[in-house]
Amino acid sequence: MVLPLRDSPRVRNRPWVNWALLAANIGIFLLEVGSPAVGEWLVETFALRPTELLSLPAWAALGGWPLVTLFASPFLHGSWGHVLGNMLYLWVFGDNIEERLGHRRYLVFYLLCAALSGIAHAVANPTSDVPTIGASGAVAGVLGGYIFSYPRARILTLVPVGYLVPAVRVPAWIFLGLWFLVQLASGLAPIWLHDLVQNVAFWAHINGFLSGVALAQILAPRRPVENRGG
Known part of the structure; x- marks a missing residue:
């Protein structure tokens, strides 16, 4: 498993929104693990369930609550590895996207990527009632925005080679391009192996990444951007 440590483009402005997202994700996870009862209530209340999201009767019965879960479920995580893995990628790549888009546009970007990735997961698993949580779809959007904005950036990466x-x-275009290909292959695997059961929302990752590529172009301010990589 390769891990990014830092990237080459330096940001000139403090990434307040990215810091707030990191703090919110970690803070909420501490609430989850600090009290099992609170954690169970948070997941039961705010997790995304595909069957509810895609059901008009469920929307009517729940007063539109499935829409809330699209934006709330990305702030919940199931384990330390889950939250720390997502936050590592957000820490490395998110500040650059915030600098490119600006604070408010970056927040809109992040939340839209989260929602669009959740919709993709629901469409790919329309009969699933399994609670879905995690920021990976939104973070995938950040990665998609990054590969479009800073393709020539250099990512300092830990690469295991035997015991070293x-x-x-x-x-960046190699690191993130390979990441996306792994997600795509994993998402397509059930088509090739009909008996394979997936426990990871790969289609949320795939659609989040593609949404990030598109939204980084749509939301970017119309002005030259310096330090595009290299």
């Missing part, structure tokens, strides 16, 4: 774990600088 050297740190290697990898071009």
Whole structure:
């Protein structure tokens, strides 16, 4: 498993929104693990369920609550590995996207990526009633925005080679392109292996990434952007 440590483009402004997102995700997870009863209530109340999201009767019966879960479920996580993995990627890549888009546009970008990835997961699993949580779809959107905005940036990455774990600088387009191909292959695997059961929302990752690519272009301010990578 490769892990990004930092990237080459330096930001000039403080990424207040990215810091707030990191704090919110970690803070809410601490609430989950601090009290099992609170954690159970949060998941039961705010997790996304595909069958509810895609059902008009459920929307009517729940007063539109499935819409809330699209934006709330990305702030919940199931384990330390789950939250820390997502937050590592958000820490490395999110500040650059915030600098490119600006604070308010970045928040809109993040939430839209979260919602669009949740919709994709529901469409790919329309009969599932399994609660879905995690920021990975929104973070995938950040990665998609990054590969469009900073393709030539260098990502300092830990790459395990046997017992050694050297740190290697990898071009962003290679690092993130390979990440996306892995998600795509994993999402398509059930088509090739009909008996495979997935426990990861790969289509949320795929659609989040593609949404990030598109939204980074739509929401970017119309002005030259310096430090595009390299």
